[in-house]
Amino acid sequence: MQEIQNTERKKACVNCGAELKYRPGTKNISCDYCGYQEAIAIDESGFEELELYPYLNQMGAQKHSEEISMLRCKNCGAQQHVEENYKSLHCVYCSMPLVLEDSYKEDWILPGAVLPFQIDRKKSHRIFKEWIDNLWFAPNNLKKAALDPKYTKGLYLPYWTFDAKLIGEYIGQRGDYYYVTETYRDSNGKAQKRQRRKTRWTNTSGTVSGFIDDTLVKASKQQKGRIPAKVAHWNLKLLQPFNSSFLRGFVTEKYTIPLKEGHLVAEKEGERIAERWSRQKIGGDTQRITNLQYSLFDETFKHILLPVYISSYRYNDQEYRFYINGQTGTVSGRRPYSFWKIFFLVLFILVLVALFAIFAK
Numbered sequence: 585m586q587e588i589q590n591t592e593r594k595k596a597c598v599n600c601g602a603e604l605k606y607r608p609g610t611k612n613i614s615c616d617y618c619g620y621q622e623a624i625a626i627d628e629s630g631f632e633e634l635e636l637y638p639y640l641n642q643m644g645a646q647k648h649s650e651e652i653s654m655l656r657c658k659n660c661g662a663q664q665h666v667e668e669n670y671k672s673l674h675c676v677y678c679s680m681p682l683v684l685e686d687s688y689k690e691d692w693i694l695p696g697a698v699l700p701f702q703i704d705r706k707k708s709h710r711i712f713k714e715w716i717d718n719l720w721f722a723p724n725n726l727k728k729a730a731l732d733p734k735y736t737k738g739l740y741l742p743y744w745t746f747d748a749k750l751i752g753e754y755i756g757q758r759g760d761y762y763y764v765t766e767t768y769r770d771s772n773g774k775a776q777k778r779q780r781r782k783t784r785w786t787n788t789s790g791t792v793s794g795f796i797d798d799t800l801v802k803a804s805k806q807q808k809g810r811i812p813a814k815v816a817h818w819n820l821k822l823l824q825p826f827n828s829s830f831l832r833g834f835v836t837e838k839y840t841i842p843l844k845e846g847h848l849v850a851e852k853e854g855e856r857i858a859e860r861w862s863r864q865k866i867g868g869d870t871q872r873i874t875n876l877q878y879s880l881f882d883e884t885f886k887h888i889l890l891p892v893y894i895s896s897y898r899y900n901d902q903e904y905r906f907y908i909n910g911q912t913g914t915v916s917g918r919r920p921y922s923f924w925k926i927f928f929l930v931l932f933i934l935v936l937v938a939l940f941a942i943f944a945k
């Protein structure tokens with residue numbers, strides 16, 4: 585098993601010496617100044633799933649762990665890592681300046697895979713601008729307040745994915761519907777007929793088994809940056825074996841939900857899957873499960889990084905955040921309403937109604 589090459593922290597342009605950054609939508613790093621490009625060496629053997637139990641028991645002392653430098657935001661507590669050298673940084677969640685002198689080293693389980701950004705910063709900003717332009721009742725000066733590209737940041741979010749084999753045993757009942765005709769009296773005292781649904785129950789039991797692939801569990805505790813469900817869908821088929829070059833030019837968040845905790849979520853999900861499989865196997869129109877035993881084995885996991893753009897903007901002393909999926913471009917955000925725009929619209933409608941009432945007489 586080969587070690588992942590992750591030691592070349594500095595990647596400079598051969599022409600002008602500037603730092604190279606990952607170019608979204610490609611497998612290259614490139615220079616912002618002279619356009620020089622370099623292909624990222626991708627491990628063609630693919631990514632490996634790591635056996636779960638050794639990591640649950642003794643984290644840190646593993647071959648796939650490494651030290652990275654982290655910065656913690658004093659304002660919101662987010663922990664972020666930036667691959668290339670930088671002179672100044674703002675927190676990706678709250679836009680507060682980060683104190684570079686406070687950077688510290690920390691162990692992390694190396695990502696097994698990364699989903700590289702497909703949308704570049706310019707395009708993400710265009711999407712943001714369009715979204716704002718299409719808002720009804722948005723305050724006029726919001727456009728000015730929000731449109732500083734400095735505040736749109738690309739962030740790799742940490743997730744765990746788990747694979748496992750599942751075996752389950754269920755005891756329950758299969759329900760089949762049938763209908764009977766019954767007679768009743770309506771409010772006029774007349775005899776009427778109607779169909780009534782009934783269920784015939786049959787006892788049953790059996791086993792289910794199968795492979796659970798890629799249960800995705802978020803690894804970020806950030807409450808402020810909770811990604812809206814609408815944005816949090818990525819096509820994981822396009823994951824690439826991890827190479828730190830994909831992180832260049834973006835911020836990476838370190839997992840704050842430890843592997844152990846993430847695994848508990850995956851186990852719960854295993855229970856739901858065992859139940860779903862059992863219901864399918866029982867069949868019929870409806871099912872009852874009175875006893876379900878299941879176990880997961882041959883469990884493996886990966887630490888993966890998934891791309892989003894976050895724009896945080898302040899308006900009237902309130903903080904608003906806007907999210908773009910860095911792969912698909914799906915957007916979601918919270919927005920302010922202009923009191924005056926809505927006030928005048930309501931007034932306008934009231935005047936119309938009043939005029940109509942006067943002339944309709």
Ligand SMILES: [Zn+2]
Pocket residue numbers: 597598599600601602615616617618619620
């Ligand atoms: Zn250059």
Ligand SMILES: [Zn+2]
Pocket residue numbers: 657658659660661662675676677678679680
């Ligand atoms: Zn912050």
